[in-house]
Amino acid sequence: MKLTKQINICLMAADNLRRFKGKTIAVIVSLTITMAVCSFMMFTRGGFIRDAETARDFLPDVTVQGIEAGRVAQISLDIIPKIKDIPHVKYVFPRVWGYIPLKIDETDVSYTLMGLDIDHFPHEIDHNTKNEIKLLSAIEDGYFLVPGDRKKAVLGYGVAESFRVDVGDIFAIAQKFGVDVGEIKNIGDKIKIEDLLGNSGEFEIVGVFSNKVQIYTTDLIIVSNEDARNFFGYAEDKASDLLVYLDDPAHADNAAFMISQLFENTRVMTSKALTDLLKEAFGRRGGTFQAMWLIMLMTLLLLIWAQSAHIGVDVSREIGILKAVGWQTGDIIKLKMFESLICGLFGTIGGILLGFVYALMGTPGISGYCIGCASVYPKFPVPVSCDFGSLFLIFLLGVVPVTMTSAIPAWLTGTIEPDEAMRS
Amino acid sequence: MIKIEKVSKRYQSGKVWINALHNVSLDIKEGEFVVFNGPSGSGKSTMLNIIGCLTRISSGRFLLDNEEVSHWPDHFLSSIRTQKIGFIFQQFNLVTGYSAIENVALPLLPLGISKNARLKKAFSLLEKLHIETRADFMAQELSGGQQQLVAIARALINDPKIILADEPISNIDSRHAENLINILTELKKEGKTIIATSHIQSGINRLADRNFTFKDGAIS
Numbered sequence: 277m278k279l280t281k282q283i284n285i286c287l288m289a290a291d292n293l294r295r296f297k298g299k300t301i302a303v304i305v306s307l308t309i310t311m312a313v314c315s316f317m318m319f320t321r322g323g324f325i326r327d328a329e330t331a332r333d334f335l336p337d338v339t340v341q342g343i344e345a346g347r348v349a350q351i352s353l354d355i356i357p358k359i360k361d362i363p364h365v366k367y368v369f370p371r372v373w374g375y376i377p378l379k380i381d382e383t384d385v386s387y388t389l390m391g392l393d394i395d396h397f398p399h400e401i402d403h404n405t406k407n408e409i410k411l412l413s414a415i416e417d418g419y420f421l422v423p424g425d426r427k428k429a430v431l432g433y434g435v436a437e438s439f440r441v442d443v444g445d446i447f448a449i450a451q452k453f454g455v456d457v458g459e460i461k462n463i464g465d466k467i468k469i470e471d472l473l474g475n476s477g478e479f480e481i482v483g484v485f486s487n488k489v490q491i492y493t494t495d496l497i498i499v500s501n502e503d504a505r506n507f508f509g510y511a512e513d514k515a516s517d518l519l520v521y522l523d524d525p526a527h528a529d530n531a532a533f534m535i536s537q538l539f540e541n542t543r544v545m546t547s548k549a550l551t552d553l554l555k556e557a558f559g560r561r562g563g564t565f566q567a568m569w570l571i572m573l574m575t576l577l578l579l580i581w582a583q584s585a586h587i588g589v590d591v592s593r594e595i596g597i598l599k600a601v602g603w604q605t606g607d608i609i610k611l612k613m614f615e616s617l618i619c620g621l622f623g624t625i626g627g628i629l630l631g632f633v634y635a636l637m638g639t640p641g642i643s644g645y646c647i648g649c650a651s652v653y654p655k656f657p658v659p660v661s662c663d664f665g666s667l668f669l670i671f672l673l674g675v676v677p678v679t680m681t682s683a684i685p686a687w688l689t690g691t692i693e694p695d696e697a698m699r700s
Numbered sequence: 701m702i703k704i705e706k707v708s709k710r711y712q713s714g715k716v717w718i719n720a721l722h723n724v725s726l727d728i729k730e731g732e733f734v735v736f737n738g739p740s741g742s743g744k745s746t747m748l749n750i751i752g753c754l755t756r757i758s759s760g761r762f763l764l765d766n767e768e769v770s771h772w773p774d775h776f777l778s779s780i781r782t783q784k785i786g787f788i789f790q791q792f793n794l795v796t797g798y799s800a801i802e803n804v805a806l807p808l809l810p811l812g813i814s815k816n817a818r819l820k821k822a823f824s825l826l827e828k829l830h831i832e833t834r835a836d837f838m839a840q841e842l843s844g845g846q847q848q849l850v851a852i853a854r855a856l857i858n859d860p861k862i863i864l865a866d867e868p869i870s871n872i873d874s875r876h877a878e879n880l881i882n883i884l885t886e887l888k889k890e891g892k893t894i895i896a897t898s899h900i901q902s903g904i905n906r907l908a909d910r911n912f913t914f915k916d917g918a919i920s
Binding site: 278279280281284285287288291292295590593594596597598599600601602603604605606607691693694695696698 | 749752754755756774775778779781782783787789793794795796797798806807809810811812813814815854858
């Protein structure tokens with residue numbers, strides 16, 4: 277009996293929504309748009325956070341940069357032995373890296389050429405230690421550079437896509453020539469690229485990173501340190517920074533503190549600090565949308581409230597009639613809540629689907645803002661992450677306020693005497 | 701059955717307080733047909749609303765079936781309206797956007813009765829009132845007389861002991877008024893307690909066991 281009563285009231289609520297089609301459609305469409313903004317924001321934010329966490333796995337426990345006149349500068353390799361003496365330090369690798377500015381299809385783009393100490397880099401992944409160097413396991417095609425590899429490169433997924441190259445192709449970076457990205461290259465082909473700074477190089481592609489780690493690797497070209505030195509014109513005893521790996525990442529803060537104490541002209545960052553920076557950057561962008569969404573939701577709720585609070589003569593009369601024929605105030609509130617619940621559910625589900633599709637489409641129009649590295653070419657898709665927690669939160673934010681916003685005015689009208697409600 | 705003792709009713713209209721009823725007392729026995737006469741604003745509709753538990757008294761006592769219901773909480777009054785009272789409004793008060801049969805079945809909805817059972821019962825009442833051909837018409841598509849019949853069917857759907865009719869013939873033509881008087885006569889024969897209001901002397905007064913005339917919020 278009680279269930280039948282709830283079903284009866286729910287069906288009547290659906291009938292009422294059908295009766296007031298215009299108002300119903302207006303509420304559902306507004307809510308769908310609002311929740312779509314909320315959804316794509318949550319999904320992309322979740323994606324960025326997930327990618328930032330993934331990227332953390334690829335970062336060394338501690339990164340040491342040189343500082344000169346208060347600015348980041350090249351670092352001397354002389355300090356490596358002293359860093360190695362710090363407790364828990366397992367490896368210290370110099371890294372030489374820089375940007376390669378290019379013009380592709382009339383678009384200014386930039387890739388990162390990164391040289392690693394290939395000859396000493398651990399190539400056997402030690403699964404027993406927490407600080408395994410995961411770059412090695414992120415290769416999708418081919419292999420990671422091995423000791424002795426020169427003029428060879430591992431490409432990020434975005435770079436490989438840009439130049440339509442694959443494992444075994446020759447990847448060339450040359451001066452003052454136009455870039456041809458229009459055809460798939462084969463082994464032995466040369467790709468002429470104009471580096472706007474005058475740098476040049478030629479490498480054989482031996483591996484391509486998986487697209488699952490794009491946020492960290494999409495614009496990367498990894499070569500040996502020697503090749504990177506030649507490319508950027510670094511001296512033998514200099515590097516861009518030092519990568520410090522520990523036997524236990526839990527000691528990262530201590531190690532970082534000791535390095536910063538030992539060497540004054542250095543900037544020392546733990547992987548956590550770098551990840552937090554990354555998260556904060558994306559979080560700030562997410563915050564913009566969060567603020568936008570909050571404003572939209574508040575506007576919508578105010579509109580619903582204004583409309584519900586200013587209950588029309590027809591609705592007030594209807595509530596009076598229902599009370600007069602024996603309906604209880606609770607049933608009337610339930611009726612109005614069911615009406616809002618149905619609107620809320622439809623609007624929220626529609627918004628989630630719309631937001632998800634928009635996020636999957638790469639958030640057209642705002643992807644550059646979302647990703648924050650608009651010079652990466654081709655554009656890598658905005659990461660999307662959809663989990664139960666996010667969905668639950670979206671439902672909570674979409675359905676509950678809308679339901680409550682119309683329930684309160686219904687309660688206010690429902691508690692006045694039937695003859696008064698019919699007369700008002 | 702219905703006992704009204706020194707009942708007063710005041711309400712506020714804007715900034716003005718209006719004394720709609722002042723120290724009114726009356727008794728109505730089960731099965732009686734009573735008519736409240738009087739001009740507009742005399743207090744007869746307010747008295748009907750009090751008996752129908754649609755509004756509360758300001759002072760005095762209102763006993764229904766020997767229980768003082770004046771101060772009962774809202775949900776108890778709703779139960780009384782469902783179980784004991786059928787109200788026929790002057791303006792019919794049908795819900796627009798619903799069909800005639802849906803309007804008739806409306807009081808059964810929160811009782812947990814299935815849709816089929818509700819509509820079946822509603823249709824049988826519409827048949828009894830010879831308006832079953834208009835069952836699927838929207839309320840706003842019906843004539844005044846037809847709306848009146850639908851409102852009567854709705855008032856009878858829970859088989860109440862008391863029928864309250866506020867100016868039942870004031871908004872319908874003479875043919876429908878005659879029909880209504882016949883229906884009320886039948887209901888009286890069935891033993892229902894009927895209380896109606898009328899601002900003019902009409903056929904309804906002829907049916908009444910007793911007439912009360914209201915003037916300025918009191919029985920004259």
